Amino acid sequence: MVRVVCSIILMLSVTLVTAAPSTDAERRLALARFSEAAGEPSQALAWLQGLASPTANLVRAKALLASGRPEHARQLLEALTRGDRHRGEAWLLLAREQLAEQGREAARPALQNAARLSHGATRQEALYHLADDYLQLGQLDQAGRVLASMDDGYWAAMGYHNIATGYSDVDSTSARSLVAIRVALAMLDGDGNRRRAEALRAELLLKAGFLAYQSNEFQKATGFLDDVPLNSFATPRALYLHGLATFAQRHYRGAMQSWHRARKFPLAFSGSVDAWLGMGRSYDELGYLAQAGEAYLAANAALESEQVTLSTLADEVDNKGAYQAMVLAARNSDVEWFLADSRTLTQPRLAYLLHLAKQPDAQQAIARLATLADLAQTLQRHEHDLGLFIETLDERQRTSVSNPTAEQLAAQATRLARALANLQGDGEQASRTELASITVQLSDIRDSLDRWQDRTTLARTQQSRLRDRARTLKTTIPGLLTAVTELQEAAGQELDRIATDFIEGERRRIRLAQDRAEQHIAYLYEYLALNTLERDLQREVAE
């Protein structure tokens, strides 16, 4: 319980302000909101104890959802939907749960209610999901109508990105898709989250470049692809496509420049493998057959080396498990943290991890293990903390300050108060201010000592109660840790299965590219051999 301290003396020119939350309940709610935003749902729930306002219940529901208690959260959210406040947010949270557990059809009414009753980001997210629902049903016009009612920002941009994909699936030309992407790019200006907007912008430009290339609008394609930033996840693919569009305009050297840059990325990235092969093809088109052969041989060597990398990765997954081999090992790099962005795009292990994590089931499997690792860490920390609390409380019980010491201190305080009284009235203004300050401090000390007996008795009872509570809590931890270990094993096996399939798929992809490189080499050698034969024959005929 927060007690308002009404008379703290501020010594310097400290300005006092009245903060927005002014009552104990308001402050605890504000503290809970921060804890929830900081990813500390347990703390949020602790702050919310005893609060029952609609806002408190909304924060409580969010914290319960984050701490694995969806049933309780659902009850609170359903109650909120019947009330006057936060109805839209409650409907959206319910819709998210239904989308995850029961699918689109079940979530539709909740989404419609969320869109109808909310505003701002909540409404935009609900409308995005509704538009996506129409897209999944193939009702593109309906989806377009929903998107037209949205405000600019991230959700609208994502919606137009999705509808562009929808148009490209059914249209024979890319016109409608490209218009949708242009709208999406314009909508992104309204997104306040800069990093998120940049990532989506790169994806949109890549998609636009691809659609324009597919429609043989090569200049338009390079125009879009030129704007893809060089440090995005889409960069290798954009560089490869840029090379293709330039190649199609018969600018072979330009194409080679793009592919040369794409080759610098790990082969895990889509576009990098094709760029290696594209280099050979460009030399071939330019008539430099020997260089073309060398480029294909270099591609073959790179692909061979990648097979070794994948084989090592597969062995590590077998021996250590996928979580250790791919997720934790990628994290434990020696590269300085400030190089993290470029590291992400240049290290094969991280590149494969990113590629793997694009699969929803792999993402879930990794998230499961990360959650369990967090839980294990939390439990170990709690066990350590509780041990310390028990020790501290035992120590306090043993060494509690005896009453004679308190009495001595009280006598000393009385003596000091007398001495202080003798000094009062003398001296200058500055000294008087200082004396007043000492008087306050002494008065506090005496007040504290006056209540000593009562406080020590109360403290002993409280300490004994707290120690029992700490011991009870500590006994629950070993059981929970065992449960975590069991679940880690099961979740690890699931991730191992997904990672093994993924690595096998990657090995097939690299093998296929290697076959193509070898075919090109064979074709070139055959062509060169035939040319030599033909030249020899012509020389013999001439002689």
Add this chain to the structure above:
Amino acid sequence: MTATGLYAPGWQRLALASVMVVSAWSGAACAEALDQRIDRLKSEVSQLSESLFTLEQQVLHPADTRLSVFLSLDNVEALELDSIELSIDGKPAASYLYSARELRSLQAGSLQQLYVGNVALGPHTLSVTLTGQGANDRYLRRETELDFRKRSGEAHLELVIAAEAPDFEPEVLLNHW
């Protein structure tokens, strides 16, 4: 192609398809069951954390010497707070690096418990160092010293960061409850 492939007899293809469907279903069902077990465990650990948080507040900080320092933002849209460091009487007490979500929450009026600890009765000095991006994306670092007196009983101090127009210069103010 083997007999289990495309040209296998009808019943074998049916059996193969059934096995594939069953294994896919059992994989999904297994993952779902795993998620439910993890959720249950997460819930138990969360309840334990909640109890421990309450216990910690009672065990570590005797009410008479306890000092809690909170932080809030007062209409600060022109300041993207990166981090804050707090020292009490020259000794580092707390530091925090803010995520975008936490910052948005503070901007929407939430309150952070920055420090809970014990200090003796009498005068003390809080030193606050904040870093962030101010108006026009300029990087800024500001240091402020605030004096207060700890009296008997719990003390709650709130650091309020304000940056008002026209210069949006951030200022740390002290509010006591």
